[in-house]
Amino acid sequence: MLASLALMILVGLSMSYIVEKIKLPKIIGLLVTGIVLGPYVLNVLDESILNISSQLRQIALIIILIKAGLTLNLEDLKKVGRPAILMAFLPATFELIAYILFAPFILGVTRIEAAVMGAVLAAVSPAVVVPRMVYLIENQYGTEKGIPQMILAGASCDDIYVIVLFSSFLTMAQGGSVQLLDFVNIPVSIVLGIVLGIIAGLILAFMFKHQHMQNSMKIIIILGVAFLLMSIETWLEDYISLSGLLAVVSMACVIKLTSQKDTSSSLADMTGKLWLFAEIMLFVLVGAAVDIRYALTTGIGAVLMIFVALAVRAIGVWICLIGTNLNIKERLFCVIAYLPKATVQAAIGSVPLAMGLSCGSIVLSVAVLAILITAPLGAIGIDMSYARILVKENI
Numbered sequence: 001m002l003a004s005l006a007l008m009i010l011v012g013l014s015m016s017y018i019v020e021k022i023k024l025p026k027i028i029g030l031l032v033t034g035i036v037l038g039p040y041v042l043n044v045l046d047e048s049i050l051n052i053s054s055q056l057r058q059i060a061l062i063i064i065l066i067k068a069g070l071t072l073n074l075e076d077l078k079k080v081g082r083p084a085i086l087m088a089f090l091p092a093t094f095e096l097i098a099y100i101l102f103a104p105f106i107l108g109v110t111r112i113e114a115a116v117m118g119a120v121l122a123a124v125s126p127a128v129v130v131p132r133m134v135y136l137i138e139n140q141y142g143t144e145k146g147i148p149q150m151i152l153a154g155a156s157c158d159d160i161y162v163i164v165l166f167s168s169f170l171t172m173a174q175g176g177s178v179q180l181l182d183f184v185n186i187p188v189s190i191v192l193g194i195v196l197g198i199i200a201g202l203i204l205a206f207m208f209k210h211q212h213m214q215n216s217m218k219i220i221i222i223l224g225v226a227f228l229l230m231s232i233e234t235w236l237e238d239y240i241s242l243s244g245l246l247a248v249v250s251m252a253c254v255i256k257l258t259s260q261k262d263t264s265s266s267l268a269d270m271t272g273k274l275w276l277f278a279e280i281m282l283f284v285l286v287g288a289a290v291d292i293r294y295a296l297t298t299g300i301g302a303v304l305m306i307f308v309a310l311a312v313r314a315i316g317v318w319i320c321l322i323g324t325n326l327n328i329k330e331r332l333f334c335v336i337a338y339l340p341k342a343t344v345q346a347a348i349g350s351v352p353l354a355m356g357l358s359c360g361s362i363v364l365s366v367a368v369l370a371i372l373i374t375a376p377l378g379a380i381g382i383d384m385s386y387a388r389i390l391v392k393e394n395i
Contacts, residue, residue, distance in 0.1 A: 034287020060282035069252020087154025094316030113359035119166035142390030185241035193243030201254025340378030
């Protein structure tokens with residue numbers, strides 16, 4: 001395992017350095033590292049690492065969401081409340097509808113198989129989007145209009161909505177029936193996640209106020225509670241739906257609100273340093289989960305379907321922004337920021353195939369191709385456009 005970790009870190013950093021030299025986002029180098037070192041190319045990563053890959057990716061995601069919560073200004077978020085709520089489900093809905101309408105003609109699948117495919121592909125990647133929005137918030141790009149806050153909040157909820165739909169469509173594809181309660185679980189999951197996070201944040205805030213400790217110890221405790229919140233989601237999933245990721249963000253927001261500014265800034269900085277390592281683990285392991293053989297077997301139809309769906313998704317984003325004070329370029333930036341696919345697709349892309357669905361192979365193929373196309377495309381688009389489009393506040 002140690003040799004595998006060494007390869008992931010050293011090769012990943014080397015590839016990141018190379019791609020950054022040619023003005024590309026470093027996640028491209030990390031994804032390529034994972035693909036090359038992973039089980040479908042060189043197969044040099046220890047099986048023990050691959051067996052816990054999903055847990056390690058989840059830990060990395062928790063770290064960046066804590067950072068997001070410690071950075072997010074809720075007052076700024078209130079300015080864009082309605083669009084942020086719409087961004088949580090409307091773009092994904094539009095993309096899902098695009099698959100249901102067009103995939104049967106382009107890829108030759110049934111409507112329900114197209115729905116399963118759309119549910120896999122419709123989620124935006126918080127792993128790509130959230131770190132970039134945190135950077136923009138910290139450096140005051142677009143924050144006066146609440147643009148990065150809105151995108152961050154929407155991307156954090158988007159996955160919950162899509163995964164619930166995925167479970168429902170998967171049941172239908174297997175010949176089962178879907179209950180209305182399955183869709184009620186979406187708002188329930190969001191509300192309960194936020195409430196649980198607020199409670200956890202208040203408890204930690206009380207502890208930090210009455211018990212003197214170093215900020216480094218506070219971060220350790222925050223991480224421990226965040227892991228517990230994610231575990232609670234798993235423990236309760238058979239009884240009630242609850243979003244552990246939203247609980248983590250909410251907890252961090254409460255800690256920021258109840259802490260002095262220099263303390264919350266210090267905690268955010270420490271979490272950012274943890275992210276330097278977590279980012280390598282996350283994207284290398286996402287790359288390792290990508291079976292490049294499926295991408296090579298897909299035809300031009302799969303590529304066409306991905307771009308058609310992204311175009312329809314862009315319409316959904318644009319509708320979310322109706323009535324806001326964003327100009328055309330800023331709205332275009334929001335469209336670009338909502339392009340990347342990675343974490344959810346790597347996690348559930350192979351599920352239909354593993355469950356024996358006839359569409360499993362084509363769903364996995366399109367998911368793999370979507371990661372390879374949209375993760376770099378979205379990351380490059382955000383990194384190259386934010387300074388030209390968004391207004392930087394005077395600090």
